[in-house]
Amino acid sequence: MSLHEALDSIGELERPRIIQLRPNLFACCFQIMKLLPARFMLDRAEDRGEISPGGVICETTSGTFGLALAKLGAIRGYQVKLVSDPAVDPYLAARLKSLGAEVEIVSKPSGAHGFQGARLTRLHEIIAANSSAYWPQQYDNPDNPLSYSVVAERLAEIVGQIDSLVGSVGSGGSMSGTAKFLRDVFPDLQVSAVDTPCSILFGQPDGTRTLRGLGNSIMPKNLDHSQFDDVHWVTAFEALASMRKLNRQYGLFMGPTSGASMLVAEWVARRSPEKIVVAMLADEGHRYYQTAYNDDWLAPLGDLSVSPPSDPIFVSSPVEPVGQWSRYAWGRREPGHYLPQQRIAS
Amino acid sequence: MFGIGSAIGHHGEIIQGVFERDRRSLVRGLVSFPCSALKSKATFHPTEGSEVTVSPAWKTKARDAVKTFLARRGVPTAGGSLCIESNISVGFGLGSSTADVIASIRAVARYHGVCLAPADIARMAVEAEQACDSTMFDGRAVLFAQREGHVIESLAGELPAIDIVSVNVSPDMPVDTLAYPPARYSTTEIEQFRSLRGFLRAAIRSASPSLLGRVATASAIINQRHLPQKYFVEVKAIAEKNQAVGIQVAHSGTVIGLMFDPAKPTERKQIKTAITDLNSLGFSPRLYRH
Numbered sequence: 063m064s065l066h067e068a069l070d071s072i073g074e075l076e077r078p079r080i081i082q083l084r085p086n087l088f089a090c091c092f093q094i095m096k097l098l099p100a101r102f103m104l105d106r107a108e109d110r111g112e113i114s115p116g117g118v119i120c121e122t123t124s125g126t127f128g129l130a131l132a133k134l135g136a137i138r139g140y141q142v143k144l145v146s147d148p149a150v151d152p153y154l155a156a157r158l159k160s161l162g163a164e165v166e167i168v169s170k171p172s173g174a175h176g177f178q179g180a181r182l183t184r185l186h187e188i189i190a191a192n193s194s195a196y197w198p199q200q201y202d203n204p205d206n207p208l209s210y211s212v213v214a215e216r217l218a219e220i221v222g223q224i225d226s227l228v229g230s231v232g233s234g235g236s237m238s239g240t241a242k243f244l245r246d247v248f249p250d251l252q253v254s255a256v257d258t259p260c261s262i263l264f265g266q267p268d269g270t271r272t273l274r275g276l277g278n279s280i281m282p283k284n285l286d287h288s289q290f291d292d293v294h295w296v297t298a299f300e301a302l303a304s305m306r307k308l309n310r311q312y313g314l315f316m317g318p319t320s321g322a323s324m325l326v327a328e329w330v331a332r333r334s335p336e337k338i339v340v341a342m343l344a345d346e347g348h349r350y351y352q353t354a355y356n357d358d359w360l361a362p363l364g365d366l367s368v369s370p371p372s373d374p375i376f377v378s379s380p381v382e383p384v385g386q387w388s389r390y391a392w393g394r395r396e397p398g399h400y401l402p403q404q405r406i407a408s
Numbered sequence: 409m410f411g412i413g414s415a416i417g418h419h420g421e422i423i424q425g426v427f428e429r430d431r432r433s434l435v436r437g438l439v440s441f442p443c444s445a446l447k448s449k450a451t452f453h454p455t456e457g458s459e460v461t462v463s464p465a466w467k468t469k470a471r472d473a474v475k476t477f478l479a480r481r482g483v484p485t486a487g488g489s490l491c492i493e494s495n496i497s498v499g500f501g502l503g504s505s506t507a508d509v510i511a512s513i514r515a516v517a518r519y520h521g522v523c524l525a526p527a528d529i530a531r532m533a534v535e536a537e538q539a540c541d542s543t544m545f546d547g548r549a550v551l552f553a554q555r556e557g558h559v560i561e562s563l564a565g566e567l568p569a570i571d572i573v574s575v576n577v578s579p580d581m582p583v584d585t586l587a588y589p590p591a592r593y594s595t596t597e598i599e600q601f602r603s604l605r606g607f608l609r610a611a612i613r614s615a616s617p618s619l620l621g622r623v624a625t626a627s628a629i630i631n632q633r634h635l636p637q638k639y640f641v642e643v644k645a646i647a648e649k650n651q652a653v654g655i656q657v658a659h660s661g662t663v664i665g666l667m668f669d670p671a672k673p674t675e676r677k678q679i680k681t682a683i684t685d686l687n688s689l690g691f692s693p694r695l696y697r698h
């Protein structure tokens with residue numbers, strides 16, 4: 063097998079498995095979803111001559127995007143330097159180390175943008191110090207959403223007609239990207255964003271979020287708000303209860319954002335049995351076995367013996383504080399559309 | 409003794425763009441939309457000497473394709489007279505040139521008792537012209553590299569049956585369809601074609617006119633950013649109003665096809681009103697049944 067063919071085989075890891083859970087509900091399951099945009103961004107950067115073997119890749123991330131970069135860096139011969147915060151879990155830290163990535167922890171938050179701002183500052187310092195450094199910029203790099211053509215292609219072949227797409231939003235890449243490709247063929251596709259309270263993406267006030275892996279304190283350019291028909295805010299406990307139910311009911315061992323996504327997707331599928339619904343499930347549960355899958359760890363968040371709600375509360379504005387699963391009809395509108403109109407003096 | 413060959417034209421394409429051939433190598437490709445009402449027929453009579461003549465005399469590509477065939481085969485009598493009849497209008501993206509070339513190759517091959525596979529015909533056709541279409545595959549839908557003359561992907565089935573209401577948006581101004589520089593696609597468009605390829609496979613596997621129509625419409629919309637059809641918006645609106653399953657275009661020509669599903673009970677009526685609507689805009693549409 064030539065080196066090129068061997069590198070190709072790694073491409074299988076980025077592809078989702080599409081599993082039918084109900085007559086009108088499909089789960090699009092990724093092992094590590096971020097491998098797809100990471101690989102695509104690096105391919106395009108290589109095509110443009112922005113990076114070559116031996117080069118340095120820098121990024122700020124405490125999640126799976128860093129893992130994806132570390133994996134690709136190890137295979138393709140790049141040095142990967144990640145700036146992270148103390149929230150990086152031991153499982154992820156061990157995996158990053160095993161792939162030869164360097165991880166720098168920034169432990170002090172800075173000003174309005176908390177840890178994310180501090181990490182960015184440190185990242186810029188590293189970039190300034192490394193002349194050949196490449197920064198993928200997953201939040202703003204348009205190659206991120208464009209990478210999801212592979213997902214649309216796969217969904218086309220396995221599912222065919224799709225009426226509704228549901229998935230969590232962090233950088234905006236996976237949902238904005240997949241939605242746009244599907245809408246080339248199905249312009250009436252209904253797209254539901256899954257977010258969490260205290261994430262600014264769809265108008266909630268910024269704050270510390272218990273549910274990680276989705277939501278954001280910084281508005282990414284890759285979030286195309288005009289793609290979304292509605293937005294759901296799901297709390298950490300609701301997401302984790304749903305994640306565990308996904309495991310028990312279907313044998314799908316996935317992560318917390320998948321739980322959030324599935325909670326909403328099952329509701330959409332129940333409400334509209336004639337519509338075909340696809341849920342994007344972004345990562346597997348291995349990383350969370352000591353936390354979200356551990357009863358002792360989960361106990362302070364809520365009572366597992368109490369069923370989480372089966373329907374969201376409908377809210378009339380995104381700025382209302384949400385303490386439980388809530389839904390707002392975003393209607394493909396621009397950010398801030400719900401704010402009182404400013405009259406311009408003539 | 410003589411040889412006869414025939415070939416059909418097409419009504420533009422279901423899709424035309426760039427596609428991944430293997431990892432990270434892109435190639436221009438298309439799926440022609442065959443139209444059996446459009447035909448070229450060629451007759452080849454051998455003659456003394458080594459000259460090949462063609463009638464009408466301006467069909468030089470067909471003549472050259474025959475000359476190449478004869479030279480490669482090393483046949484004893486290399487002379488002949490080629491006579492081509494065709495009902496395919498020239499210069500609107502209907503594949504008249506390729507149909508002439510293929511019919512001629514088939515005629516001379518038939519005369520010499522040679523059996524040619526579609527792939528061989530494709531190679532010869534692309535040599536004779538810079539680019540050809542995929543009509544030589546006789547019913548099998550293929551994603552075809554039109555400038556290289558080979559199959560990118562066999563789509564494992566036939567195109568579903570579709571009736572076309574054909575509109576020529578520029579009937580008084582034929583074009584040289586090969587004179588346009590090949591379109592340069594953006595990264596976004598390249599990825600759109602990747603996604604559309606998945607839907608194309610699904611449409612053919614499930615024999616779905618409606619899904620095929622959606623793929624064709626998406627390809628036509630992308631093409632508007634490259635070689636825009638006049639009156640595209642107006643014709644698309646009529647298609648939607650009359651519940652066509654989609655529209656397809658000649659990507660480097662001037663015909664637009666409103667696609668209808670023959671299996672739908674309301675189809676006859678919808679085609680009738682679509683034709684009326686097009687007439688009232690000043691077009692002279694034609695109906696091509698599958």
